[in-house]
Amino acid sequence: MMITVTVNGERHSHDVEPRLLLVHFLRDVVGLTGTHWGCDTSNCGACVVWLDDTPVKSCTALAVMADGRTVRTVEGLERDGELDPVQRGFMECHGLQCGFCTPGMMMTSRWLLDRNPDPSEEEIREALSGQLCRCTGYENIVRSVRWAAENPADDSTEASQEVSPS
């Protein structure tokens, strides 16, 4: 089946099997391996990307369900070479250890901050409750999101609206 998906602002048209999962479409067809393929059971959240403007576990979505829609992956977080505050927060606060859960954690964190720019620790933990860090580095992940909340990009509102296809 022919599908066209706009990933991080670029249109990608490919002929895919209906059974192809979105995570494998992004990694193996589009070639964006920043999205990690983890538990394969919608538990761990390593594969979280945005479908239109909402985070989804891409191991539990079909690529054909993204046809005609936009996807934002971790590669789409930075803007013109400038890291997103969430990415900088993970650097500043040691939010990643092995790094496997990091892309999904950051995608959900960006979504949280767009909706709630000043979340409490409890709100951060609730937002990330569907995502697992096998290094158990949750303390620093929460600190990283708080860092991003306290250090927003000057044009963060504008940047978050740039997801639509150009």
Add this chain to the structure above:
Amino acid sequence: MQVPAHFGYDRATSIDHALRLLARHGDQARVIAGGHSLIPMMKLRLAEPEALIDINGIDELRGITVSGDELLIGALTRHADLLSSAVVGEHFPVLHDAERVIADPVVRNFGTVGGSLCQADPSEDLSAAFVALGATGVIRGAAGSRTVPLREFHLGPYETAVAPDELLVEVRVPIRPGGSSAYTKVERRAGDWAVAAAGAAVWLGPDGAITDAGIGLAAVGAEHFTAPEAEEFLRGRAGDDAALVEAGKIAAQHCDPQADQRGPADYKRHLAGELTTRALRRAVARASGQEA
């Protein structure tokens, strides 16, 4: 790698279109909405439909509205939308209690109300909550619409009153004055299926007595998720703690939990009683204005 078996894929553009597609494929097709129950089952090859009919583009299946003395919830309403709806929280706190403990925020973004009900997992939370509220499902087929009380909706594990050529389109919840509701659940870890869970709705008379009660039980083998003996016990009684404890005991006696990796049967039976009582306490407190 978990990969579903091959299947065909059709995108329905309207309810009628979906029904035509269902009629064409017979019982070999499955409807897909959020897909967060069906896709995992297909990856494990526990489900191998020949065709998937994607209903995500059918806007008429979406939305939460009040019409007369009923709350109407479109089958394609996402869990996240039910949880964020002020009108739902105002009338039916049991639904917000339940949604807060269904999976996790990212899964709730895509999983749907109708999908959860139609998947008919015996541990599913909304089924118990809707049963407590006396909700009704609206099912569309080629011949038109029919309504089925949620108390008769579940025929057994993973089996519902929706025929292969039909579609659940809406859930209707009666809005009745003088009542409130609550949901309690024990889970092994955040976002897991219930070890046991109970939903309760009560309606109080001017003297504080219980005029009507609804109880829904999940994961404990209660037929149709119901506890009719405990409900009957409560009707007409003062809503004092002794009555709520006794109702819990009755609910526990009449369910049929099975031992599995989530716990032994006697533990689940204990939970069924205790959680029923706690849900009732909270529903009574809310109905009498003592708790938000």
